[in-house]
């Protein structure tokens with residue numbers, strides 16, 4: 001592969017659509033002003049203490065990768081106002097929806113990144129996050145596309161670098177092959193301990209779980225979600 005053929009750095013782990021239906025004028029306005037206010041500036045160095053990124057005092061910082069329409073992120077940020085949340089979503093329509101929501105209800109404990117999460121992960125200082133949520137990542141169910149899955153040795157190494165010891169990586173999916181894939185990759189990586197006291201834990205939603213839009217569709221279509229929790233050793 002020549003250097004020109006290689007995917008650009010910003011799309012290393014993003015293979016989805018960046019745009020769906022045209023964004024309505026009101027959403028476009030909310031997107032523009034929202035990104036001005038909430039978007040992280042990755043051209044500047046990351047602060048050594050991520051808590052300084054937020055307008056309000058926070059005691060911990062969590063990351064949600066691929067928040068879709070933002071329903072879960074919004075719920076968590078409202079539920080825990082003294083935790084800072086960084087949300088990542090490259091899909092413009094998803095980000096526009098989230099920015100509409102924060103226009104109606106501003107959140108001082110929120111920041112966002114509107115591109116591939118790998119860029120943000122590489123920008124973050126080591127051992128700086130208290131949690132990472134990867135909820136219903138694009139499933140890529142066909143075997144020939146498995147290499148596109150966000151969970152990979154290189155991205156687990158990114159997670160291991162930025163998570164504090166004892167911090168949690170949570171992964172939810174309705175695709176059995178992806179659940180097995182994640183269990184195997186986390187075990188092979190070595191920095192993550194799977195937290196499951198008994199078999200039933202696998203299917204028990206996280207505490208205070210509001211569900212996600214993608215999950216609701218999976219359940220309607222008869223697939224059973226799995227909720228994995230790994231602790232950074």
Ligand SMILES: C[S@@+](CC[C@H](N)C(=O)[O-])C[C@H]1O[C@@H](n2cnc3c(N)ncnc32)[C@H](O)[C@@H]1O
Pocket residue numbers: 013014015016017065066067068069088089090091094115116117118135136137138139150212213214215
């Ligand atoms: C199947 S959807 C799930 C959305 C949401 N979490 C939910 O459960 O409703 C997966 C999301 O991950 C986003 N995504 C895919 N690759 C990504 C990447 N490399 N960095 C950040 N987000 C990504 C997609 O744009 C999409 O919105």
